[in-house]
Amino acid sequence: MxxxxxxxxxxxxxxxxxxxxxxxxxxxxxxxxxxxxxxxxxxxxxxxxxxxxFPDMSRYTFEDEIYAIYSDEVRIGYAFVAVGKGYGGAINILVGLEDEATIKGITVISHTETPGLGSRITEDLFTGQFVRLSVDDAALRRDGGQIDAITGATISSRAVADAVRITAMEKVKVLEDSEEGG
Amino acid sequence: MGKFAQEFAKGLIITNPVLVLLLGLCPALAVSTSIDNALGMTLAVLIVLLGSNIIIAAMRNFVPSITRIPIFIVIIATLVTVVNLLFHAYLPDLHETLGIYLPLVVVNCIVLGRAEAFASKNPVVRSIADALGMTVGFMLALLMISLIRQMLGTGEMSVFGVHFFSLPVLSSRPVAIFILPPGGFLVIGLLLGLFKWTGVLKR
CATH class of the missing domain: 1.20.5 (Single alpha-helices involved in coiled-coils or other helix-helix interfaces)
Known part of the structure; x- marks a missing residue:
């Protein structure tokens, strides 16, 4: 050729x-x-x-996937990312803890929930319910907790509440273990 | 009317990509839940379509027909990824609003459709006019659909965080189905029917 x-x-x-x-x-x-x-x-x-x-935050450290929040060298709380299984995929939530048993607040980092329904998990009306809530109460009312679900978005609401509670419990355990060890 | 203007104008109504050619229906349905999404999507489509039309028109004389589709797809996918990365780095808010729909521009049939049907057979300047016209046509269709869906589905009229007005009853009790997928089909179907019936889009 x-x-x-x-x-x-x-x-x-x-x-x-x-x-x-x-x-x-x-x-x-x-x-x-x-x-x-x-x-x-x-x-x-x-x-x-x-x-x-944490408005008083002056610095933070990141270890074992947990943020430790300091204000003038005094630890004022912890934060970590919880992942919930929502209606449309993973929901990433930043959870702040005041102490081992009390939630400081939550912020939804990212989600793919239905616009107008599940996406309302980002609104203060929903996330505000977690402020100063005991970790054990972070569940929907119908599941025995203190959180009102968003109308028409029970799955998204439950995903957030459950992820917050379950992850918080895990992280608290990690924190307690590391304190005992150290 | 000059050739450039002619190629531009045809995309608006006569061969409107969404309402007449029925191309790009997937993104048209998916992102038309709000005007923000519609405009953000239009920007992404503008960059990708303009880029792909220019490159493909410039290469048209030596791209063998046997491998043209893979070549077009690689070029389009690259442009989409570049746009995605640039939006992520420089327009993070818009990137967040568009979410998954931005990378999905790669499967937008308008882009490949124009590459195949127009840019691969026409010179660069006319391909630019074609890309601009098609993008504006896409934008018009998306704005129409998203305006209806956003109004009925949320009762709020706001664009990029600027709130214009709320509809009296709908804002407290929105018809949520309109921002859900079925609402997209309903609105686009009714719009197509309306245009057919009134003959607005008659060639």
Whole structure:
């Protein structure tokens, strides 16, 4: 087969490979310039949420997936991320604890719940119910807790309440264990 | 009317991508729950469609037909990912509002449809006009659908956090079905029927 024919037949493959190579390089480049910014934004977001929850926060540490919140070197609380299984997927919630048994407050970090129904878990009307609530009471009323579910969004509401309660209990256990050990 | 204007204008009504070509119905249904989403989606589609139309029109003379679809898809997917990353880094609020629908632009048939039907056969300048026209047509359709859905489904008229007015009864008792998937089908179906009936979209 003459060389020209071989090239002609291989051309589609060569072109596709070249296009993919160019696209991959472009993506790698864009990814590398945006990654630091995206990460910085994430940190900023968490920091903003933490200081919204603990207005007296002067600094925080992050260890064992638990944020310890300090105000002038005095520990004023803990925070951690709880993941609930919502109606539309995972719900990430930042939970703040005042002490081992009391919730300071919650903030929904991200979710994919139904707009207008489940998405109302982000509203103060719902999240406000968790403020100063005992960890044990973080459950829907019909499940024996203190939280009023959002009308038409029982699954989302329950996912949040249960995730908060269960994760808080786990984290408190981790904290107690580490205190005993240390 | 110049060629450029002609290619631009056809996307608005005569071959409106959503209402006439019935392309991109998936994003049109998914993101038309609020005007914010509709406008954010339009911005993403504008960047991707403009980029893909320009690149594909520029490459049209040497892309072999046998591998054209994979090449188009790779180019479109790359553009979508770039837009996704840039939005994430520089427009985090918009990125959050659009959520999963932003990466889903890659399966928006309007983008591949225009690449295949127009950009691969026409010069760059006319492909730019085509991309702009199609995007504006997409925006008009999305705005119409999302306006109805947002009004009925939430009773609130607000755009990007700026609140304009609330409807008296609907804001306290919104018809939630309109911002759920079935509401999207209802609204788009009724709009299509209305346009067919009144003959607005007659070619």
């Amino acid at each position: 003459p060389a020209k024919d071989v090239f002609g037949r291989a051309f589609p493959v060569i072109l596709l490979t070249a296009v993919v190579a160019i696209c991959v390089s472009l993506l790698t480049y864009v990814g590398s310039i945006t990654l630091p910014r995206i990460e910085a934004l994430e940190v900023q977001k968490i920091q903003g949420m933490l200081s919204g929850m």
